[in-house]
Amino acid sequence: MQAGRQFFHTGDKNRRFSFLVVMALCFVLMRPFAQTGWAQMASAPAAATELPAGLLPLDRVEKILPQTVFFKDQSAPLQLRNAAAFHTASGNTIWASLVDSSGYSTGVRERYQFYFVTEAAITVAGKNVPAGAYGGGFLSDGTFLLMDIGGNDIFRVPVVTDSAMHRPRPLQMVPGPDGVRLYLGRQYVAITAR
Numbered sequence: 001m002q003a004g005r006q007f008f009h010t011g012d013k014n015r016r017f018s019f020l021v022v023m024a025l026c027f028v029l030m031r032p033f034a035q036t037g038w039a040q041m042a043s044a045p046a047a048a049t050e051l052p053a054g055l056l057p058l059d060r061v062e063k064i065l066p067q068t069v070f071f072k073d074q075s076a077p078l079q080l081r082n083a084a085a086f087h088t089a090s091g092n093t094i095w096a097s098l099v100d101s102s103g104y105s106t107g108v109r110e111r112y113q114f115y116f117v118t119e120a121a122i123t124v125a126g127k128n129v130p131a132g133a134y135g136g137g138f139l140s141d142g143t144f145l146l147m148d149i150g151g152n153d154i155f156r157v158p159v160v161t162d163s164a165m166h167r168p169r170p171l172q173m174v175p176g177p178d179g180v181r182l183y184l185g186r187q188y189v190a191i192t193a194r
Contacts, residue, residue, distance in 0.1 A: 053087055053088060053089040054086070054087060054175065055084070055085070055086055055087075055173060055174075055175065055180075056084075056085040056086065056087055056093075056095075058083075060085070061080070061083050061084065061085045061095065062080050062083070064085065064093065064095065065078055065080060065083055065085075065095065065097055066078065069099065069115045069133070070149060071099070071112060071115065071135045071149050071151065072104070072108060072112070072135070072149070072150060072151035074103055074104065076099045076100055076101055076103060076104070077099070077100045078097040078098070078099060078100075078115060079097060079098040079099065079100060079170075080097065082097060082098040082169070082170045082171045083095065083096065083097035083098070083171070084096055084097075084171060084172050084173035084182075085173070086173050086175075086180045086191075088120065088193045089193070090120065090193060092118070092119035092120035092131075092193070093117075093118075093119050094116075094117070094118045094119070094120075094122065094173075094180070094191060095116075095117050096114050096115065096116045096117075096136070096171060096173070096182055097114060097115055097171070098113060098114050098170055098171050099112065099113065099114055099115050099135075101113070108151065110137070110139070110140075111135075111137045111139065111145055111147070112135045112136075112137055112147070112151070113136065113137040113138065113184065114135075114136050114137065114171055114184070115133065115134070115135060115136075116133070116134045116135070116136045116146070116182075117132070117133045117134070118131055118132065119131055120193060120194070121193075121194045122191055122192060122193055122194055123191070123192050123194060124144070124146060124157070124182075124189055124190075124191050125144060125157035125158070125159075125189045125190055126157070127146075127155050127157060128194070129146065129154075132148075133149055134146050134147060134148060134149065134154070135147040135148075135149065135151065138159055138184040138185075138187050139156075142158060142159055142187075143156040143157060143158055143159060144156065144157050144158075144159050144187075144189045157189065159187040159188065159189055160187065160188055160189070160190075161186055161187050162181075162183070162186050162187070162188055163186065165183070165186045168183070168185045168186045169183070169185075170184065170185070171183065171184055174188075176190065179191050179192035179193070180192075
């Protein structure tokens with residue numbers, strides 16, 4: 001304490017002015033911490049990055065999707081304008097995007113229409129699907145096909161046609177009473193988290 005008094009009283013005016021400026025800056029910088037508490041300040045960045053449950057806006061979808069994806073020995077670009085993503089209440093993301101499959105054979109193109117990724121185990125039309133990356137398609141026989149990335153069939157299930165859909169899009173996700181619905185045009189399958 002004696003050293004502080006001696007510094008303040010024996011120094012020149014510039015030293016005293018500098019001391020007061022430093023103290024004022026400390027007060028201004030520490031005030032938000034004193035008002036909100038250290039715990040709240042420490043948790044603020046984490047809360048800001050968490051996503052709410054529900055559909056993600058297109059700008060957020062474009063940030064999480066890669067430019068190209070691997071499926072059956074080839075890489076193909078995604079159609080980002082025809083992509084959708086859903087964030088579950090448990091903090092996992094499910095997304096799908098149409099694929100530019102022009103480099104594939106006709107047989108593969110008919111079946112492989114979109115790329116599908118889930119971070120958690122889900123059910124698709126009642127079938128269990130573990131976390132992973134898949135290829136899929138809505139086939140002309142009225143079924144939904146899910147394949148592993150080697151192009152091997154995992155399952156087929158009947159699709160539901162939503163004749164009340166006013167503005168069908170090539171691919172979209174819509175919340176529904178049975179979870180989230182993955183649509184291709186007016187046809188959809190229901191996806192639920194497990």
